[in-house]
Amino acid sequence: MCKKIYELHSSGKPLFIYATTINEHVPYNRHEKPKFGLKNTVLSDYYERQIELSNATMDFDKFMQRSKKPYVFAYFGDHQGLLGFKEKDLNLPYKNRLFITGFYVKGSKEINASIWDDLGELGLNTATLLELMQIKPNEHFEAIYAMKKLCGGVDDCEDKELVKSYKSYIYDYLKSASKE
Secondary structure (H helix, E strand, O other), rough: EEEEHHHHOOOOOOOOEEOOOOOOOOOOOOOOOOOOOOOOOHHHHHHHHHHHHHHHHHHHHHHHHOOOOOOEEEEEOHHHHHOOOHHHHHOOOOOHEEEEEEEEEEOOOOOOOOOEEEEEEHHHHHHHHHHHHOOOOOOOHHHHHHHHHOOOOOOOOOHHHHHHHHHHHHHOOOOOOOOO
């Protein structure tokens, strides 16, 4: 799909591709027996899908590098909420561990993008993308970006007054998000 988009792109402007991957999404259990020395077929299937995704994205990034065209390729995948895990099963330093996802950004040298390879709250990724593309964000995304820079996130921010102020700004002042 991404290669098809590339073929349609003929301008000299940088190409921006933002993909949400779904190959590793449910349903799991494509196999009768677990692989990789795992005992759980669901986890084995998820892990195999992660390997497939990794190979596909690395292949596409190499394709883009060979093209010599300026580009940013950003993608994120599934969070761990549908694997049957409980919060305590995941050894991640986040409050809402089941909603943490990998977020990856690759790009050509012309873009001069900060290459991003991190775990984080899904809701904060948009601000990072706007920054990478040098697009002036609106007030809502400026606030998200500020929280990412000041505290690394919202859910795990230890500065409760900052979180309270951020939420009041988003919900009460801007009215750009719902509290539900």
